[in-house]
Amino acid sequence: MLDRLTPRLAALILRLSLGLVLLAHSLYLKMVVFTLPGTAEFFDSVGLPGLLAYGVFLIEVLAGTGLIAGWHSRVWALAVIPVLLGATWVHAGNGWLFTNTGGGWEYPLFLTAMAVVQLCLGDGQYALNARQSFVHHKEPHQ
Numbered sequence: 001m002l003d004r005l006t007p008r009l010a011a012l013i014l015r016l017s018l019g020l021v022l023l024a025h026s027l028y029l030k031m032v033v034f035t036l037p038g039t040a041e042f043f044d045s046v047g048l049p050g051l052l053a054y055g056v057f058l059i060e061v062l063a064g065t066g067l068i069a070g071w072h073s074r075v076w077a078l079a080v081i082p083v084l085l086g087a088t089w090v091h092a093g094n095g096w097l098f099t100n101t102g103g104g105w106e107y108p109l110f111l112t113a114m115a116v117v118q119l120c121l122g123d124g125q126y127a128l129n130a131r132q133s134f135v136h137h138k139e140p141h142q
Helices: 002-033 038-046 052-069 074-095 106-121
Strands: none
Touching: 002 038, 002 052, 002 074, 002 106, 038 052, 052 074, 074 106
């Protein structure tokens, strides 16, 4: 029983965790704390086009929502990987620990790894797309 339940719960827990973090970083951090124009200014300050901040915001919101719902999780995980690798690059000069001034690269790299695992797992059974997921296996007929 545990072998059947574990992958289902793993996909669900990963989807919810990654989705909530993406929503927190987009809706709260980028929109409320820094504001979208402030986030665009930050992008400019690190050598990225400020307009890219709005695209990153949108991808994070859509990916977070899609992951939480379990709606095309592989697509959203794949879409957010370049965003997370970009965040890793932005924070690379600040050292490893995310508690460093300006935030280090450990946290965005870990989120990237979570997105890669989600890409491999798919939606899982407890999702809107449960029938299309590779994690949802039916027992063979005996």
